[in-house]
Amino acid sequence: MKASEFKKLLKNEFSPALRNLGFKGSGFNYRKITNEHYIYTATVQSCTWGEGCWIELGVTTDFLPDTLGKEIDVKKVTPYKCEFRKRLKSPTSTINDSMWPYGNTEDEANLSIEEMIQVFETEGIAYFDKFKNFPEPLSSITVEDIVTDIPRKNGLREYSMTEVRLALTLARVHTFLGNKNEAIELCNWGLENIGRGIGLIEVFEDIKRKNMN
Structure with missing residues (x-):
């Protein structure tokens, strides 16, 4: 068919x-x-x-x-x-x-x-159903969680999503919520672990600047 x-x-x-x-x-x-x-x-x-x-x-x-x-x-x-x-x-x-x-x-x-x-x-x-009661579960994911791969173990991050892209997405969520410190911390970690994703450097830096004002 x-x-x-x-x-x-x-x-x-x-x-x-x-x-x-x-x-x-x-x-x-x-x-x-x-x-x-x-x-x-x-x-x-x-x-x-x-x-x-x-x-x-x-x-x-x-x-x-x-x-x-x-x-x-x-x-x-x-x-x-x-x-x-x-x-x-x-x-x-x-x-x-x-x-x-x-x-x-x-x-x-x-x-x-x-x-x-x-x-x-x-x-x-x-x-x-894992994505309910916004801003949960995203606002609760920390840099330490990313490092220890907790989001993947909990079924939130599939293999198609890198840790750096997860950090970027979470930084955007915290920016939306007005959580400046959390957003900056995620941006710093993303920049330190950027690897081959150099195209995201400017994106991370832009988000970081917005949260430092």
Whole structure:
């Protein structure tokens, strides 16, 4: 089955299931804007070979920029624009990194969709639930936590997010909250551990300057 045909089937069960959970969208892209700054996003990501898909999750806020430093459109944001991301996979599939297969028939496709819904309602919602009661949990993450990798152990930081980018994001959160000392400390740590991310030096220094005024 082609991705375009699978996408049409999503509207029958998958889309209504996500709407029941407060998400808006259709087809492959969904988002939920909470009343406490957090924005949850989900995208059904097709694989390059057209065999199946995964579910990509993303979390951002209504004040953080996207991963390129640009202002986000809260009504169009996708997981790829979010700093916090997670990939949901099929627990039963044996093909290409545990993707959900599109299948050869509509019945096979619907079996994948049913499992996608189950995994989203359990693992997906559990991930989004980590980001509740803003500014928690972000405001509680310290430099020491970053060094000892506590955010990854707690499931907040996936491997796609570096420690330096986490420090940058947290510095932005503390700047938003008016916590100047915490923001400066995170900027200093980020600059000391910048490694190959030299493009972020100016960004860190700009945030630091704003908090020193």
